[in-house]
Amino acid sequence: MSAERLARNLTVLALIGGLAVISTAWGFQLIGGYVPCKLCLEQRFPFYAGLPLMAVALMLMGRERRGLAMLLLLVATAVFAYGAGLGVYQAGAEWQFWAGPSDCGGGSAAPAKAADMLQALQSTRVVSCTEASWRMFGLSFAGWNAVASAGIALLALISAVLLKQRPNRVSVGA
Numbered sequence: 638m639s640a641e642r643l644a645r646n647l648t649v650l651a652l653i654g655g656l657a658v659i660s661t662a663w664g665f666q667l668i669g670g671y672v673p674c675k676l677c678l679e680q681r682f683p684f685y686a687g688l689p690l691m692a693v694a695l696m697l698m699g700r701e702r703r704g705l706a707m708l709l710l711l712v713a714t715a716v717f718a719y720g721a722g723l724g725v726y727q728a729g730a731e732w733q734f735w736a737g738p739s740d741c742g743g744g745s746a747a748p749a750k751a752a753d754m755l756q757a758l759q760s761t762r763v764v765s766c767t768e769a770s771w772r773m774f775g776l777s778f779a780g781w782n783a784v785a786s787a788g789i790a791l792l793a794l795i796s797a798v799l800l801k802q803r804p805n806r807v808s809v810g811a
Contacts, residue, residue, distance in 0.1 A: 724783025
């Protein structure tokens with residue numbers, strides 16, 4: 638398999654994985670009823686920025702624009718590395734390894750009617766960035782986001798490195 642084809646396959650894998658992660662986050666929120674905190678919402682931004690970058694990089698690979706595709710993949714790598722850092726920061730705050738943000742909280746949307754405002758104020762629960770609302774295998778949403786974002790960043794980086802390699806052109810005969 639050529640380096641360019643492998644880069645394309647890894648980018649597709651990263652793109653599909655990223656779409657699965659952000660879809661899962663939205664699913665837990667909309668279907669599962671988990672209200673994200675401010676930091677949880679901020680961890681979604683790398684997906685909103687990085688996934689389109691990788692999609693455009695894929696299109697550029699198809700048009701033999703390797704240099705520009707490589708540049709976009711490097712930017713996506715940085716974006717997802719930032720997302721992994723946010724996940725590590727929040728997961729560490731949840732485990733009390735360090736202090737979390739002092740202004741972190743979230744909630745649901747504002748009530749549609751003014752008459753419902755008092756009831757909404759009484760029933761709204763502020764979501765803390767330092768309390769894990771769910772864990773699986775010891776990792777919270779933030780911990781899993783750190784793992785997923787780091788994995789996507791690594792795939793994007795490997796794809797960019799593979800695009801930098803020049804194909805070997807062997808001429809037979811002189």
